[in-house]
Amino acid sequence: MDKILITWGTGRLWKACRKIFPDALYPSSKDMDITDPQQVKTYISQNKPDSVIHLAALAGIPDCEKNKEKAWNINVEGTKNILTACRDNSVSKFLYLQTACIFSWEDAPYDENSLPDPKHYYWFTKAIAEEIVKSYNSDTLTTLIARTNFTTMPWEYEKAFTDRFWTYLFAQWVAKWLKDFIKDNKWEKIIHICGERKISMYDYATLGWSKVWKMNLWDYSWPNLTRDMSLITKKWETYKIEDSDYNDN
Ligand SMILES: NC(=O)c1ccc[n+]([C@@H]2O[C@H](COP(=O)([O-])OP(=O)(O)OC[C@H]3O[C@@H](n4cnc5c(N)ncnc54)[C@H](OP(=O)(O)O)[C@@H]3O)[C@@H](O)[C@H]2O)c1
Structure with missing residues (x-):
């Protein structure tokens, strides 16, 4: 199998990625700070991966609203730094994990041809990064954007929304998908990796054995959140979350 580098520690x-890719390189932000182009260049030229899966991001919505410069540097400049190092060091595949939140939240469900219309700074930086990823696609570097929404189990929070909906997946499905896809030679430019049905966050959170309290959007004031982030796919299969092992995430 290819030598794979996964940008995030x-x-x-x-957990899911380490199981699926036990031999991959997993630099933390200390080993390879993606905002430092020289460090990225050195790490990639020394380790010579064949494929890069780019996950590192400032991913919290409030975090990005409060720290816009940091969010830009990590999510946009950081992505550009890695792509440049990949291009200059003969990396052949680059996969970018994208969030479903880049859409407007009014026209769900979204397929691979839907147009991004981000409402918050996190999503804005991710949408800009997506355009940069597309612009680096070439005969020698194949780039792919995989849009998804996933989480781990048990549910990380005390509460979950009853009135926010997603086609959620467990992290283990995303990791498995990454493996299948990285082996594939015929890459699409954009793929949606999603569950087969729309489900509220609360129903999802309580699928396993988690003890979770109900909440709704009235209980939350800032920033405004997406009500429906459901994805569909015209290019890939969908996953049945009930087929997952809830305790294996
Ligand atoms: N969670 C979701 O539902 C979801 C859905 C779709 C797409 N995604 C995407 O999936 C990716 C991972 O999301 P997540 O929820 O796993 O995020 P997360 O738990 O917040 O993890 C983000 C990772 O990015 C790393 N990172 C941050 N700044 C860095 C820097 N300057 N240099 C190197 N690494 C840095 C962090 O590493 P350190 O701890 O070492 O700082 C951390 O491991 C993101 O690109 C996100 O947009 C997430």
Whole structure:
């Protein structure tokens, strides 16, 4: 199998990815700070991966609203730094994990041809990064954007929304999908990786054995959140969340 580099040390996909890609390189932000072009260049030229899966991001919505410069540097400049190092060091595949939140939240469900219309700074930086990823696609570097929404189990929070809907997936499905896809030679430019049905966050959170309290959008004041982020796909299969092992995320 290709030598794979996954840009992130401790994110939510950590456990699932380590199981699926035990031999991959997982630099933390200390090993390779993606906002430092020289460090990125050095790490990639020394380790010579064949494929890069780019997950590192400032991913919290309030975090990005409060720290816009940091969000821009990590999510936009950081993505550009990695792509440049990949291009200059003969990396052949670059996969960018994108959030479903780049859409307007009024016209769900969204397929691969839907147009991004981000409402918050996190989503804005991710949408700009997506355009940069597309612009680096070439005969020698194939780039792919995989849009998804996933989370780990048990549910990370005390409460979950009853009136926010997603086609959620467990992290383990996303990691498995990454493996299938990285082996594939015929890459689409944009793929949606999604569950087969729309589900509220609360129903999802309580699928396993989690003890979670109900909340709704009236209980939350800032920033405004998406009510329906459902994705559909015209290019890939969908996943049945009930087929997952809830305790294996
Ligand atoms: N969670 C979702 O539902 C979801 C859905 C779709 C797409 N995504 C995308 O999936 C990716 C991972 O999301 P997540 O929820 O796992 O995020 P997360 O838990 O917040 O993890 C983000 C990771 O980025 C790393 N990072 C931050 N700044 C960095 C820097 N300057 N240099 C190197 N690494 C840095 C962090 O590493 P350190 O801990 O070492 O700082 C951390 O491991 C993101 O691109 C996100 O947009 C997430």
